[in-house]
Amino acid sequence: MTLPARAAQPNSENLRFFEGAEQGCLVLPRCNDCDFVIWFPREICPECGSQDVDWFEASGKGSVYSFTVTRRIPGSWGKATPFVLAYVELEEGPRVMTNIVDCDPEQVTIGDSVEAVFEDATNRDGDSGPPLLRFRPVGG
Amino acid sequence: MSIKGKAFIAGVYEHPERHLPDRTLPQIHADVALAALSDAGLSTSDVDAYYSAGDAPGFGVVSMVDYLGLDCHYINDTETGGSSYLVHAQHAATAIAAGHIDVALITLAGKPRTGGAGPGGSGRVSGAPEAPFESQWGMSVPGGYALAAQRHMYEFGTSSEQLAEIKVAASTHAQHNPHAFLQEVVTVEEVLESPMISDPLRRLDCCVITDGGGAMVIVSEAVASQLARHCIPILGTGSYVKSSQSGRIDLTHTAAVRSGPLAFNEAGVTPGDIDYVSIYDSFTITVLITLEDLGFCERGAGGRFVAGGALQAPHGELPFNTDGGGLCNNHPANRGGMTKVIEAVRQLRHEANVEVQVPDCELALAHGTGGSLATRSASSTMILGRAL
Numbered sequence: 221m222t223l224p225a226r227a228a229q230p231n232s233e234n235l236r237f238f239e240g241a242e243q244g245c246l247v248l249p250r251c252n253d254c255d256f257v258i259w260f261p262r263e264i265c266p267e268c269g270s271q272d273v274d275w276f277e278a279s280g281k282g283s284v285y286s287f288t289v290t291r292r293i294p295g296s297w298g299k300a301t302p303f304v305l306a307y308v309e310l311e312e313g314p315r316v317m318t319n320i321v322d323c324d325p326e327q328v329t330i331g332d333s334v335e336a337v338f339e340d341a342t343n344r345d346g347d348s349g350p351p352l353l354r355f356r357p358v359g360g
Numbered sequence: 361m362s363i364k365g366k367a368f369i370a371g372v373y374e375h376p377e378r379h380l381p382d383r384t385l386p387q388i389h390a391d392v393a394l395a396a397l398s399d400a401g402l403s404t405s406d407v408d409a410y411y412s413a414g415d416a417p418g419f420g421v422v423s424m425v426d427y428l429g430l431d432c433h434y435i436n437d438t439e440t441g442g443s444s445y446l447v448h449a450q451h452a453a454t455a456i457a458a459g460h461i462d463v464a465l466i467t468l469a470g471k472p473r474t475g476g477a478g479p480g481g482s483g484r485v486s487g488a489p490e491a492p493f494e495s496q497w498g499m500s501v502p503g504g505y506a507l508a509a510q511r512h513m514y515e516f517g518t519s520s521e522q523l524a525e526i527k528v529a530a531s532t533h534a535q536h537n538p539h540a541f542l543q544e545v546v547t548v549e550e551v552l553e554s555p556m557i558s559d560p561l562r563r564l565d566c567c568v569i570t571d572g573g574g575a576m577v578i579v580s581e582a583v584a585s586q587l588a589r590h591c592i593p594i595l596g597t598g599s600y601v602k603s604s605q606s607g608r609i610d611l612t613h614t615a616a617v618r619s620g621p622l623a624f625n626e627a628g629v630t631p632g633d634i635d636y637v638s639i640y641d642s643f644t645i646t647v648l649i650t651l652e653d654l655g656f657c658e659r660g661a662g663g664r665f666v667a668g669g670a671l672q673a674p675h676g677e678l679p680f681n682t683d684g685g686g687l688c689n690n691h692p693a694n695r696g697g698m699t700k701v702i703e704a705v706r707q708l709r710h711e712a713n714v715e716v717q718v719p720d721c722e723l724a725l726a727h728g729t730g731g732s733l734a735t736r737s738a739s740s741t742m743i744l745g746r747a748l
Contacts, residue, residue: 223498224498225496226495226496228491228492228493228495228496229491229492230492231492233489234492238492256606257607258606258607259493259606259607260489260490260492260493260494260604260607261493262489266603266606266607267606285511285611286507286508286510286511286514286611287507287510288503288506288507288509288510288558288559288560288561289558289559290498290500290503290506290557290558290559291555291556291557291558291559292555292556292557292558293498293500293503293558294500297498297500300498303498305497305498305499305503305506305507305558306507307507307609307611313607313608314607314608315607315608315609316493316607317493317494317497317499317734317735318497319497319498330510330511330514341496352496
């Protein structure tokens with residue numbers, strides 16, 4: 221089941237993240253002053269207040285921190301139920317809101333190892349945006 | 361400077377209707393404003409401060425001051441979602457303590473049952489810096505709270521049966537409220553049999569969707585002393601924003617971990633002193649985590665605490681939401697903070713529905729939560745007394 225695509229609107233502050241997504245790479249901001257890996261992508265460090273931020277390619281690997289199988293929801297998502305909304309904790313630290321795809325929703329559990337997959341964001345109305353950062357299970 | 365005992369809730373009003381298709385939003389604001397002022401024994405000409413949040417139409421406080429015919433030199437439209445009205449009360453009490461104002465009016469109104477745009481304005485949401493990273497995943501409101509519930513279950517062994525106990529207590533209270541949207545008592549089994557919305561939250565774990573509104577009037581001691589109505593002193597307040605924690609969000613606590621201690625410290629009381637609590641109940645999980653955060657039980661012990669009828673009035677260990685709360689009675693404008701304060705005032709005036717009136721209720725706590733437990737939220741806690 222393909223999930224609905226809602227195009228993100230990149231701006232000058234988060235463009236590097238979305239340029240990475242176009243290349244199939246998870247690119248994250250990191251503070252040059254305190255080395256903190258920043259989420260959500262922005263050019264200010266929420267830990268130390270520095271605006272000296274650089275970008276690096278992350279591993280794309282992580283584990284499920286929490287999830288829910290959504291079974292009832294209005295609108296276009298209603299046609300995609302059941303689907304998995306989740307927080308994935310990246311190896312680099314951030315907990316990222318996302319979907320778990322390429323899986324049996326009834327089998328997802330907290331702690332599952334997952335990897336990034338960038339999905340096409342073109343929707344039925346022809347709107348398109350940068351690829352969407354979702355995750356799929358790895359291993360058994 | 362402490363606000364303790366400097367400001368008093370002199371009037372409150374909860375709109376009795378739950379579906380208002382033929383009443384405009386400004387009319388509902390006016391209905392509740394006039395009724396709350398009447399409850400206090402005051403009129404619009406006495407008001408010198410007005411507060412409203414994102415549910416106020418048009419240009420917010422400016423439109424509403426104009427529409428209501430107020431004459432205000434102090435205005436505030438702090439928007440923190442469902443907790444806004446407790447934050448307003450805190451700000452009003454602070455302004456009263458500083459001597460700036462004497463009579464503050466706070467209003468809430470909305471028509472989500474009738475339909476139409478929600479409060480706050482979609483422009484605020486779509487322009488948010490986090491929007492490109494959170495709006496793409498199909499997070500419904502229940503879905504977000506389900507993320508918190510799932511993690512709480514994982515870390516602490518909290519069960520669906522324990523969450524259901526919260527709904528059962530609310531419904532047991534709501535049967536005595538002739539205005540409650542849902543007046544039928546439900547069992548744990550009935551909650552567990554209701555349709556799954558977003559695991560582990562079922563339909564009966566969710567609050568109601570109702571039209572309506574509410575208002576409160578907060579006054580200085582000088583004004584309170586002139587009124588015939590029983591005025592309720594504000595003893596302590598606290599508000600706090602829980603961020604997404606620099607992207608390391610912990611879903612098992614809320615901003616109440618800070619708003620609660622601030623309020624308790626100002627009031628000079630502890631959780632064990634509280635006779636009645638109004639706890640924000642957008643979902644059952646909201647109540648359970650908030651009880652832990654406020655110190656009514658240990659962290660992770662909320663499930664065991666609510667099992668066995670602890671929340672049931674009048675004789676449970678900690679009677680809560682005796683109007684039926686958002687889970688059964690009313691959640692006007694999808695915002696429950698106002699009605700939380702109103703029911704606490706009813707309890708302290710000993711004017712709650714007789715079957716659920718807590719005997720000798722002297723000290724109450726009202727708590728609001730706004731935003732989403734899944735991302736970022738703002739809590740506000742207020743401690744009220746029957747007397748100073």
